[in-house]
Amino acid sequence: xxxxxxxxxxxxxxxxxxxxMKVTRRVKKAGMEFNExxxxxxxxxxxxxxxxxxxxxxxxxxxxxxFEVTHIINTGVAGxxxxxxDIGDILISKTALHHDVDATNFGYPIGEVxxxxxxxxxxxxxxxxxxxxxxxxxxxxxHTLVGRVVSGDQFIAEKAVKERLINVFQxxxxxxxxxxxxxxxxxxxxxxxxLRAISxxxxxxxxxxxxxxxxxxxxxxxxxxxxxxPNI
Ligand code: ADE
Numbered sequence: 669x670x671x672x673x674x675x676x677x678x679x680x681x682x683x684x685x686x687x688x689m690k691v692t693r694r695v696k697k698a699g700m701e702f703n704e705x706x707x708x709x710x711x712x713x714x715x716x717x718x719x720x721x722x723x724x725x726x727x728x729x730x731x732x733x734x735f736e737v738t739h740i741i742n743t744g745v746a747g748x749x750x751x752x753x754d755i756g757d758i759l760i761s762k763t764a765l766h767h768d769v770d771a772t773n774f775g776y777p778i779g780e781v782x783x784x785x786x787x788x789x790x791x792x793x794x795x796x797x798x799x800x801x802x803x804x805x806x807x808x809x810x811h812t813l814v815g816r817v818v819s820g821d822q823f824i825a826e827k828a829v830k831e832r833l834i835n836v837f838q839x840x841x842x843x844x845x846x847x848x849x850x851x852x853x854x855x856x857x858x859x860x861x862x863l864r865a866i867s868x869x870x871x872x873x874x875x876x877x878x879x880x881x882x883x884x885x886x887x888x889x890x891x892x893x894x895x896x897x898p899n900i
Pocket of ligand 1: 745746747748822823824825842843844867868869870871874878
């Protein structure tokens, strides 16, 4: 049977799932609380990683080593980099990459971690398809896009910075953990998908929009994750 690690960076992104699951064991590790149990009939471990790429990577390794998860889902909110993605809409990752990695001086493509041999981490095809089908069923009013997540240790709230992420990386949404989770999942050979609801447009309005829309956006993702897990 699958055992699915579900990572959200902030409490708001995991609180609904934690309320709705039956927790059988709580383990504290690396400053994080791992909630193991059952959600909608599926075996899951739900955890708030904390914000940013270091927290996210540590969280993946604990999920793999201690909980032996077979799949990883990253849920939460993101800034939109694609005009087709409005606030509240859903992005399902096809791939994820680091937008704050630059070893171009050594001949590596922008975004590629030296000596890794891969720049973009591909999400699991089956999980993408299931997420798409589930979205259409449980969130039919929302627009869903399968695309590229770009991640870095910055909140993007400036038009010029947003445009660079579009022009240089062709990102569809930006956030602060996805690529790191994808990177960790890749190194451990664990299938993953990133599911993000749009909370802001990553431009000069982002600082205002984010607190206004983050709760509703996070709820969209929680609904999707809950419906998705029994099918994985
Ligand atoms: N998460 C949600 N919105 C974001 C943004 N604009 N930049 C980075 N992470 C985000």
